[in-house]
Amino acid sequence: MSALSILNPADDLERENAKLRKIVAALMKRVEQDTDEAGAGYGLFQTAVALEAKVRARTRDLQAAMEELNAANARLEAAKAEAEGARALLANALEAVEEGFALFSPQDRLLMCNSRFGAVTPDVRERIRPGVTFEDYVAAISRSRFLQLAPGQGPEDWLAWRLRAHRSMRGHITVRFVGDRWVQVSERRTPDGGFAILQTDITELVRAERQERNKLLDDQARLVRATLDHIIQGVCIFDADRRLAGGNARMRELLELPLTLLRRGVSFEAIAAHMNARGEVGGQARQLIDWVMQDGPRSPLSLELVRANGMILDVYCRQIPDGGFVISFTDVTAERDAIRALHEMNETLEQRVAERTEELQAAHDRAERANQSKTRFLAAASHDLLQPLNAAKLFIASLAETDLNPDQRRIAERIQSAFDSVEALLGALLDISKLDAGGAQPSVAPVALARLMGPLREEFGALAAQRGLELRVVDSSAWATTDPSYMRRILQNLVANAVRYTRAGKVLVGVRRLKGAVRIEVWDTGPGIPPEMISEIFQEFRRLRQGREDDAPGMGLGLAIVERACAALGHGLEVTSRVGAGSRFSVTAPLADPPARAAAAPAPEGGEAPRDELENLIALVVDNEAEVRAGMLSLLESWGASAVDAAGLDEALRAAEELGVAPDVILADYHLDAGADGLDVIRALRARFGPIPAALITADRSDALVRRANAAQVDVLNKPVPPGRLRALLALIAPG
Incomplete structure (x- = not known):
């Protein structure tokens, strides 16, 4: 140790x-x-x-x-002394404030206050100490004998109202105490989440306002004031200088404005500035301010204002004769909440059914409008659709007149056949669109089914072979009462669908004779159609995602057109199918007897007339499309005829003048530039050069145009122009 x-x-x-x-x-x-x-x-x-x-x-x-x-x-004592000095200074500063002031923590506990805070309620002053909660503080105030409660209002009612005002953090509230004493209470949040309360004695202000009001109001004014103070709307009146002339108590409640802004003579701008400071100017409130600030007469204004605390006010503004204006405010928060709740609940089945019915009707109306718009578009676009097709067919016909080797001629013939199919498709589609619009009717007559079914081999044989399918079209001598254009379109779509959807096997087309009718059937060995999807395949733009449909183009319109065409013709349409085995589509039409002249073969499209038959013919071609004119000139020259072209009436007159002789025939397009039409050109040329044979070339298939052309003794050729028909017409006109 x-x-x-x-x-x-x-x-x-x-x-x-x-x-x-x-x-x-x-x-x-x-x-x-x-x-x-x-x-x-x-x-x-x-x-x-x-x-x-x-x-x-x-x-x-x-x-x-x-x-x-x-x-x-020593330093600690100095700091403590300094802090005590600062606290004393702050306390002295708060004591110097004329208003009552209190500071509460974020936990709603009193941190400090001056002696004027709560001075109007001396019976509870001892309870207002640091640490007391805000709720305990207002509970004590609610039981103070100095608090003036409204008639029918108890301490609990006042306490609940005061706590609601605190939770919404309203800018200002006014509290009345015994002895006709009034205090304005203002609450403001502090940056740390606490809040400060400022109590301002406005007794003198309230009394002065009351005295002034009592001096100015006569018996009638008192009656008006009583009326205004008892209506549920808040009303404020401004003079021509936009200064407050009066308002009712309800307006003060709804807008929660301090009494200093409710005195007579306060400008509207001051009130708007106060609302802006509270973050309540913008949107609809800005529209109200703009209405007030405009000069001259003001039209009545109605709007909905949503305050920062969520209250919804219905605002109505109207100018009065002296140039001032009246603004009324109605609290519609409860009504809007009730309406919103009613819409959200969908409380009754009847309402839901009505809403659903309305939705379905609106959808049906939209679909009808869309369908009508589509139909009008197709009908209006027929000219633009058929113009390039017409030019192409003219060039192909001109090519066929040249010296071609067998392979080239076979290719030209296939191209011609393909364009013929396109022409038939477009024509049928346009006719169906007219049917939708109620503007056309099928032309029903006895038709040899062999004429409709034979071309199906040529048209779909190559495509079927390419897909490894056997396409068999059984010849028939039967006749049917139908429209050949529509029936051709029906068969083309049915065969095209069968080839497109069949993976392997064959497609069979044939005719069955029934009692007084014929049934044209298209069989395939495709994947089949599920029973629940048969009704869907006839909808526009619907394609079943199975089979090999992705290998071929299509927009899902084929069967929709088939169904419409059959309905327009009154023909029966049936579908039978078995998944994994194939499908059968059948069209039933009335049986027809062959006409007496049935054995007579139709005139060929062209080629039989000798080339020199048209050598002396001079044709004037009028069309606003340069490519169409070029195609027509090429075709006419291949036939040995002479031709000049023009884009309109002025060029046609100049061309005829330069020829020195009248043309032998006029071939005029119907739709020309600047609103002119081919009939006008033909009439003008005939007026200058005499009665010249003429033909009108058009995509318009309407009966009205045919009647106009017949009245003018003008032949009509529908686009795309069949070269055979054109050549036959020219052969009749050509000088002998």
Whole structure:
């Protein structure tokens, strides 16, 4: 055990020094008594010296620590004094404020207040101490005998109203106390989430306003005031200078404006600025301000204003004869909430059915309008659709008149056949569109089915072979009462669908004779159609995603056109199908007897007339499309005829004048530029050069145009112009 172990670190400096001095004295005494033990005495002396040195060092350290501690205590006392001084200054500053002031923490506990806070309720002043909660504070106020409650209002009612106002953090509320004393209470949030309350005594202001109002109001005005104060709308009246002339209590409640802004003479701009400071100017409120600020007469304005606290106000503004205006405010929050809840609940089945029926009717109307728009578009676009097709057919016919080797001629014939199919498709589509619009009717007559079915081999044989299918079309001598154009379109679509959807096997087309009818059937060995999807395949733009339909183009219109065409013709349409085995589509039409002239073959499209038959013919071609004119000139020249072309009436007159002789025939397009038409050109040329044979070339298939052309003794050729018909017409006109 060392000598220092007897020292207790907890001892103070004086006690520790005393112990050390006592130890040194004992050691010195032992040294003196034991002089004969020189070595041991010397060692004890050295120990005493070391202990004394350590005592001195420890003493210095302790003195330094005490000095540091004393300095820190001095600084702490200075800071505490400074804080107390600042708090005293803040308290003095708050006491200097004329209004009552209180600061609450984010936990709604009172942090500090001045002596004026709660001065109007001295009976509860002792309860307003730091730490009290806001709810306890207003509960105490609600039970104060100095609080003036409204008639029929109890302390609990006032407490609930005050807490609601606090939760919504309204800008200003006014509280009445006994003795006709009024206090305006303002609440504002602090950055840390707490809030400050400012109480302003506005008793004198309220009394002055009341006195002024009482002086100015006569009996009638009092009646009006009573009426205004008892209606549910808030009303405020402004004069021609946009200054407040009056308002009712309901307006103050709805807008929550401080009384300083409700005095007579306050400008509308001041009220708007206050609302802007509360973040309630924008959108509809801005529309109201713009209406007020405009000069001159104002039309009545009605709008809906949503306040920052969620209240919805129905606002109506109207100018009065002296140039001022009246604004009324109606709280429709409850009505809007009720309407919203009613819509969300869909409380009765009858309402849901009515809504669904209305939706379905609207959808049906939209579909009808879309269908009518599509029909009108197709009918109006017929000219533009058939113009390039007409030019192409003219060029192909001209090409066929040249010297071609067998392969080239076969290719030209296939191209011609393809364009014939396109022509038939477009023609049928346009006719169906006219049927949708009620503008055309099928032309039903006895038709040899062989004439309709034979071309199907040529048209679809190559495509079927390419897909590895066998296409078999069984010849028939039967006749049917139908429209050949529509029936051809029906068969083309049915065969095209069968080839498109069949993976392997064959497609069979044939005719069955029934009692008084014929049934044309198209069989395939395709994937079949599920029973639940049979009704869908006739919808526009619907394609079943199975089979090999992705290998061939199509928009899902084929079967929709088949169904419409059959309906227009009155023909029966049936579908039978088995998934994995194939399908059968059948069309039933009335059986017809062959006419007496049925054996007579139709005149060929062209080629039989000798080339020199048209060599002396001069034709004037009028068309606003340069490509169509070029195609027509090429075709006429290949037949040996002479031709000149023009884009309109003026060019046609100049061309005829340059020829020096009248043309033998006029071939005029119906639709020309600048609103002119081919009949006008033909009439003008005939007026200049006499009765010249003429033909009108058009995509318009309407009966009205045919009647106009017949009245003008003009033949009609529908686009695309069949070269055979054109050549036959020219052969009749050509000079002998």
